[in-house]
Amino acid sequence: MGALARNHAGEVPAAMACKGQGAVDAEVAEACSLRRALQWAHSLTFRRIVVESDCATIVSAITSETLKMNSSLGLILLDCKALLASFESCRVQHVRRVGNAAAHELARRALSAEADEFWMDVIPATIMSIVTGDMHHI
Numbered sequence: 001m002g003a004l005a006r007n008h009a010g011e012v013p014a015a016m017a018c019k020g021q022g023a024v025d026a027e028v029a030e031a032c033s034l035r036r037a038l039q040w041a042h043s044l045t046f047r048r049i050v051v052e053s054d055c056a057t058i059v060s061a062i063t064s065e066t067l068k069m070n071s072s073l074g075l076i077l078l079d080c081k082a083l084l085a086s087f088e089s090c091r092v093q094h095v096r097r098v099g100n101a102a103a104h105e106l107a108r109r110a111l112s113a114e115a116d117e118f119w120m121d122v123i124p125a126t127i128m129s130i131v132t133g134d135m136h137h138i
Helices: 026-043 056-063 072-085 097-112 125-135
Strands: 002-005 014-017 048-053 089-094 117-120
Touching: 002 026, 002 097, 014 097, 026 048, 026 056, 026 072, 048 097, 056 072, 056 089, 097 125
Parallel strands: 048 089
Antiparallel strands: 002 014, 014 117
């Protein structure tokens, strides 16, 4: 999974590329990635966040008033809602996949990495060039 933090000016102070947990279902994998990204944002003591995902199903489910709790997906999303409630301000929104290319590149990078990777302040140039392109599609 890949995630990056952008500030109000579009600068990227932090990014991460982490190995997934081997979920078989795409939606469960997306939900697990969302939960991991929220845990990471919380650990960085971010207080106001906007979460962007290109998975419309997950965005719709997490912003819904009710969750179907009869599945592992529902339990993961419940964790996500609890994490979202811990922030001073948060919003979850859908972005087109073309506007989420940097996160996908970080996820690809995680597949070949020996361990999870985290960056603070100095983000790999390959990721930064994609971030610039993403900004044009948001």
